[in-house]
Amino acid sequence: MSEMLSILEQYWGYKAFRPLQEEIIQSILSGKDTLAVLPTGGGKSLCFQVPAMATDGICLVISPLIALMKDQVENLKKRNIPALLIHSGMQRADVIQTLQNAKHNYFKFLYVSPERLETSLFKEYLPSIDVSLVAVDEAHCISQWGYDFRPSYLRIAELRKELPGVPVLALTASATEVVQKDICERLAKPALINSKASVKDGWHVYRQSFERKNLAYSAFKVDSKVAKLVDILKKVQGTSIVYCKSRKRTQEIANLLQMHGIAATNYHAGLKSEDRSKRQLDWINNKTRVIVCTNAFGMGIDKPDVRTVVHLDTPDCLENYYQEAGRAGRDGKKAFPVLLYDSRDLEELAVLHLVRYPSLEQIRSIYHALCNYLQIPVNTGQDKSYTFHFDAFIRNFKLNSNTALYALKALESDGWLDFNEKNFAPATLVFTTSKKGLYEFHKSHPELEEILTSLLRTYEGIFDFPGFISELLIAKLLKKDEAEIKKQLKTIAAFGIIQYIPQNTEPQIIFRKNRVAAEDLSFNLMLYYKRRDIFIERANKMIAYSTTSVCRSKTISIYFGDQNARDCGVCDNCLQQKKSGLSAKELESIAALILQNLTVQPLAAEELFYLLKGIPKEKAWRVIDFLQAEKRISSNEKGMLILS
Known part of the structure; x- marks a missing residue:
């Protein structure tokens, strides 16, 4: 592995690998299909970037996030590593140019969005590209039982037929054992999941522990989330991420924090690209302490010194929560992921499946409205792309926004269309003239010399190959x-000196099948209802995490399949157990009995003690104190204990 360490230090400046990186790289170099389950911030990208630099050919990287791919390509170029990118927002001519460039061994990485894999253009060029490795980022997206299933990922299995003998590295930060197995099966190879590495039919599976020893998880049931948030930020200094579900709420919370003298800004996908970039940069450079955001923020952001991650709204599953909370404390120092919730949050989460999974009748109605909105005649539309403004669509047809959104997602899951809510395409530019032609243009247009000089100085290589530029920069x-x-x-x-495609953020819908009459819309209802049932199960696990009295870190680890996880000793529940003098098992069992009895009716303390036969009063009082501190029980005006 000395060569790999040399590459790591030469291009990335690190002198040692993180846990499991070395084993994963060795597996790839030996030609084995490999699944790597590494936590957020665990260095997943280096697992394919380093071995790709040591082998001939190009590494094909498949990722669903255009902005993240763009960032990785730019970071590779800054390290003098030639890389290319193809995504759904590019013009045909640019795709052709990129694929032609990929044929040359000069380039080491080709990043591709999954939708591009089945296009005739990509299939035409693929046999002439020397692919050494296929890296599948966010691999949980291929699993129909995962929390972020994307039908476009199912096309990757077909790609393997075109690349026999080329190893695959599948990467994910959060996947249960069921999803891990499904990832391997979807990629045409089964796997046996063990805690570290297992081999079956050619697959190696590496899974790092889900424990983050420096993270002190906590969850608080509160009356005022904002008051608790301000209290947390005043007690714990340092950078913070605050997650909210709605764009409007991010602005409201940021304003409230500013009123309390806390430097805060908001971030969501609806902001202009330049605004998002500036706010993100200000936060990374510590000009802004707190960034209040939707889950559009965080993917690919490498800021190690985040001290708190606070959720003001309960996520719909532990996968999302673990990934977002895991953005705290990447520097290894103590950090605090905090969940703030109230009774209404948990009640809404318990019935959220009714919103997320519309009826077949509703789906057909939305499909019919969509086809009319885009003016697509019956028996046409297949593989065509349409600019689509969701807000205008729902206004035009007076639709409920949630019903419309999740009906579109259901149509996407069933293979009828691809829906890119934010189809971000960065500006691209390449010079199309010779150096002599550029010199002559300089002489005849001196007013444009400044911008041309700036382009050539700022973006190396764009005289020969298309590259991303930032008009704002x-x-x-x-x-x-x-x-x-x-x-x-x-x-x-216009003078033919450059080829320039401005930045585009227009959302798009791509029809994968011709339009049919609404009543003829076929749908795999059995699979649809199974996904709904899995969603309900995940939501229930999230509710259980919020209200549990056992170790939170252990709860997360067990959910992801680590049955040997131990109590962390630093989460709110572990600290409360130490304070009460009770074991986790005792605290949980007594708490369950108290809550069960109070579900029937309010009780005076003595009445409750009578029902808790065999449990010493002292222990019962400790658990009552714990449940009151957690705001799960309280006293009414008569002094009787009741459920909060």
Whole structure:
């Protein structure tokens, strides 16, 4: 592995691998299909980037997140590693140019969104590309039982037929044992899951422990989430992420924090790209202490010194919660993931499946409205892409936004369409003239020399190959307005000096089948209802996590299949157990009995003690104190104990 360590230090500046990285790399180099389950911040990308640099050919990386792919490609280029990107928002000419470039051994990485895999253009060029490794990022998206199933990922299995003998590395941060097995089966190979590595029919499976010893998890049932949030941020100094479910709420919470003298900003996918970039950069550089965001924020963000991650709304599953909470304390120092909830949160989560899984009648109605909105005649539309503005669509047809959104997602899951809510496509540019032609253009258009010089200095390689640019960055460097920069670039392109495609953030819908009459819309209801039942089970596990009195870290680890997990000793429940002098088992069993009795009717303390036969009063009082501190029980005006 000395060569791998040399590559690691030469390009990334690290002198040692993180846990399991070395074993995963060795597995890949030996030609084995490999599944790596590593926690958020565990260094997944290096597991394919390092071995790819040591082998001939190009590494094909499949990822669902355009912004994340763009960031990785830019980071590789900064390290003088040539990389390419193809995504659903690109023009045909750019895709052709990129695929032609991929044929040359000069490039080491080709990042592709899964939708591109089945296009005729990609299939045409694939045999001429020397692929050494296929890396599947966010691999849980291929599992129909996973929390973020994406039908486009099912196309990866077909890709394997075109690349016999090429090993696959599947990567995910959060997958249960069922999902891990499904990932391997979907990629045409079964696997036996063990705690570290297991081999069956060619697959190696590596799973790092889900325990994060520096994280002190806690969950509080509160009357005022904002008051508790402010209290947390005043007690724990350092950078923080605050997660909310709605875009509007992110702005409201950020404003409230500012009123309390806390430097905060908000972030969500509805903001302009330049606003998102600035807010993210200010937070990373500690100009802003707290970023209040939707779950659009965090993927691919490498900020090690986050001290608190606070959820003001309960996530719908432990997978999402674990991934988002895991953005705290990546530097190994103590950090605090906190969940704030009230009774209404848990009640809403218990019935959320009614919203997330519309009826077949509703799905057919939304499909019919969509086809009319996009003006698609019956028996047409297959493989065509349409710009789609969701807000205008629901206004036009007076639709409920949640019903419409999840009906579209159901249609996507069943293979009828692809729905990209935010189809971010960065600006691309390449020079199309010779150096002599550029010199002549400089002489005849001196007013454009400044921007051309800035482009060539800022973006190495764009004279020869298409590359991403930021109009906003160029504007800042030249101290000009972004609109003026775009205008100048279009002018230069009109003279044939460059090929320039401006940044695009238009959402799109791609029809995968021709339009049919609504009543003829076929749907796999058995699979649809099974997904719904799994969603209900996951939601119930999230509710149980919120209200449990056992170790929170252990609860998470057991959920993901680590049955040997131990109490962490630092979460709120472990600290409360130490304070009460009771074991976790005692605390949980007595708490369950108290809650069971209070479900029937309010009780005076002495009445409750009578019903808790065999349990010493002292222990019962400790558990009552614990449940009151957790706001799971309280006293009414008569002094009787009741459920909160």
